[in-house]
Amino acid sequence: MADIILKRLVNDLSKIDGVEGAVVVAKDGIVIASSIENAETEGAISVFAGATAEEIASSLRLGEVSQVIIEGTDYRMMVLKHENYFLSIMMDEHTSPLVIRQEVDLVLE
């Protein structure tokens, strides 16, 4: 059931303007749901970024990690941490991660 919800979530997220795709990946790197072609690669990056963020947060006493945003010249990637998986959303450089985060929180509620 959760699997179906996550598949629906990534598909719904992909319909938002500026969002190029999303992937849900378990902490062991297994892709659970995806709306992008190179899901394995994006999933691996998401898990690595999430794990690195947890190390950094623990060392710098940032508290529980809620999100990681990686920004390049022409893209933004937001990794959201959930209990058993990471949700990673790829967007273009003009899209606000804050707005996307609000949408995701609404769906996950």
Place this chain on the structure above:
Amino acid sequence: MSVREIKENVGGIKGSFLIKGKSIIESDLDINVSYISKSISYLNDVLHERERDVKKITVTGSDSTVFYLDTPYILGVVASSQVNLPLLDLVAAKILKNVTSKRAVEKSKLSSIEDEVPSFKISPDIVIPYLSDYEMNVLKYVNGKNTVREIVELSEEPQEVVARVIVAYIKKGTLTLKPTLRMDFGDRSQYHFSRGMR
């Protein structure tokens, strides 16, 4: 402009650090961040391997850490949720620009002294208790035989860090430089001549 100035110019900043490669070259945090420098550098490497350029990474918890990347430098800033992010972006960009241009100056400074041999004018024991870790890592190779270029290799510190430390201690009167004429026939110390000694 040093990383300490971020705290002075932007509200809500807990501390900052500057990484070059995988080494910390400046920090005003009271936490050892060398472990973090490696983690963030590996993440950057992984993204580059996948042909992603990375300019900024933000890790958000109850507080946030923002990493600004400008190869080979990474500027890390620990900030509270109240921070003015657009202002922080501006100040960080200014600091990274400053570091890059300073690097070019220090590189040229280094090339003018890289074949010179630094030596202590006073007993090293007098200065050792006051050295930071990276200064110690540079000055421990100053023995009147190693050239500046060799000290860069031995210490594994960035070139500009070695140049900055050596030039600073020359200005303080702790070190002096001698040009070298070296004949390498195996045992370097045996065939080392300094012009100052001729």
